[in-house]
Amino acid sequence: MKFDLIKKDEKSKARAGIVTTDHGVIETPIFMPVGTVASVKGVHQRELKDDINPDIILGNTYHLYLRPQTDILEKAGGLHKFMNWDRNILTDSGGYQVYSLSSNRKIKEEGVKFKSHIDGSYHFFSPENVMEIQRTIGADIIMAFDECTPYPCDYRYAKRSMHMTHRWLDRCVDHLGKVPAKYGYEQTLFPIVQGSTYKDLRQQSAEYIANVGAEGNAIGGLSVGEPAEEMYAMTEVVTAILPEDKPRYLMGVGTPVNILENIALGIDMFDCVMPTRNARNGMLFTANGIINIKNKKWEADFSPIDSMGHTFVDLEYSKAYLRHLFAANEYLGKQIATIHNLGFYLWLVREARRQILAGTFREWKDKMVIQLAQRL
Numbered sequence: 457m458k459f460d461l462i463k464k465d466e467k468s469k470a471r472a473g474i475v476t477t478d479h480g481v482i483e484t485p486i487f488m489p490v491g492t493v494a495s496v497k498g499v500h501q502r503e504l505k506d507d508i509n510p511d512i513i514l515g516n517t518y519h520l521y522l523r524p525q526t527d528i529l530e531k532a533g534g535l536h537k538f539m540n541w542d543r544n545i546l547t548d549s550g551g552y553q554v555y556s557l558s559s560n561r562k563i564k565e566e567g568v569k570f571k572s573h574i575d576g577s578y579h580f581f582s583p584e585n586v587m588e589i590q591r592t593i594g595a596d597i598i599m600a601f602d603e604c605t606p607y608p609c610d611y612r613y614a615k616r617s618m619h620m621t622h623r624w625l626d627r628c629v630d631h632l633g634k635v636p637a638k639y640g641y642e643q644t645l646f647p648i649v650q651g652s653t654y655k656d657l658r659q660q661s662a663e664y665i666a667n668v669g670a671e672g673n674a675i676g677g678l679s680v681g682e683p684a685e686e687m688y689a690m691t692e693v694v695t696a697i698l699p700e701d702k703p704r705y706l707m708g709v710g711t712p713v714n715i716l717e718n719i720a721l722g723i724d725m726f727d728c729v730m731p732t733r734n735a736r737n738g739m740l741f742t743a744n745g746i747i748n749i750k751n752k753k754w755e756a757d758f759s760p761i762d763s764m765g766h767t768f769v770d771l772e773y774s775k776a777y778l779r780h781l782f783a784a785n786e787y788l789g790k791q792i793a794t795i796h797n798l799g800f801y802l803w804l805v806r807e808a809r810r811q812i813l814a815g816t817f818r819e820w821k822d823k824m825v826i827q828l829a830q831r832l
């Protein structure tokens with residue numbers, strides 16, 4: 457993998473760049489649609505490509521390991537072939553999902569024992585076997601096995617958790633070197649900064665991760681319920697230490713405003729379930745704020761979903777029609793809303809990139825943050 461820094465904004469820490477892997481280029485800043493179990497829920501791969509056009513999507517080690525399981529993925533020749541997606545894929549390492557999905561899990565130095573949320577069977581993730589699982593899945597970017605430190609937590613817990621994540625990182629790097637890539641293309645490991653909301657721990661963790669010298673770096677342990685100001689403060693501390701010539705991925709972020717504020721703080725890559733999950737609940741993101749399409753006020757509003765027309769659904773369907781589909785629980789409604797929201801998120805980061813290249817990002821961002829906060 458390589459990262460070319462194309463432009464640094466003068467009035468913020470925002471950057472425009474290009475990540476290049478064996479599955480093509482990723483223009484940054486980028487938003488990565490979440491495709492947990494080898495599908496971006498409700499969207500065909502062809503629609504993704506033709507209408508939303510993300511350079512990269514996310515998969516998930518925890519889910520894919522449990523279903524369809526690694527032997528199927530290996531027989532398919534990896535996840536790209538299995539789901540017929542020939543662009544970039546990033547897989548998270550499963551630590552976060554065990555923490556957020558599995559009913560009872562036990563975290564020890566060796567690794568994490570957990571119960572499957574599907575059939576209650578017991579499993580064990582360690583830095584070593586998670587590297588092997590991600591080799592088999594075959595994503596272009598794979599995440600180190602970490603502990604996403606719960607929030608809030610006391611300093612002592614945050615410190616111990618951070619050091620364990622660092623020891624697990626060393627085991628990931630060491631083991632990955634022993635397990636060659638399986639499908640003939642390169643896979644790049646991103647380490648993950650932890651340290652909760654403690655400035656000194658964040659600095660220590662950022663230094664440790666920077667010293668690994670990876671081709672890209674991630675910031676974890678945020679967007680876990682902390683106030684946005686805390687998220688921004690920790691991001692600022694960490695991006696001041698992470699190398700400037702490598703992409704920075706802020707995990708699980710976030711709302712449109714969170715994304716713009718973190719682009720201004722020097723973040724290049726984002727992922728979040730909000731555009732897809734909230735779409736299924738009728739919550740539409742637009743440049744002028746949020747629309748709850750289930751609201752009666754849209755009942756006879758025959759105007760297009762979004763006059764800015766980021767994707768075909770915006771101009772081909774009316775608000776009244778989409779509201780009707782939700783009222784009738786037609787799954788076409790969820791599909792339309794999902795394409796709209798993903799189209800909006802990709803437009804937002806692409807427009808941010810255009811503004812950075814034009815040197816007008818700072819003024820544009822400050823205006824957008826106000827606009828986005830409106831309730832329609």
Ligand SMILES: CNc1nc2c(CCNCc3ccccc3)c3nc(N)[nH]c(=O)c3cc2[nH]1
Pocket residue numbers: 490491492514515516547548549550551552599602603604605648675676677678679680707708709727728729
């Ligand atoms: C929502 N807030 C949030 N998400 C976080 C995640 C998961 C990021 N999303 C990955 C994903 C991939 C496929 C399907 C679904 C999700 C984290 N992952 C790791 N490994 N470590 C974190 O500290 C960490 C912190 C997070 N905060």
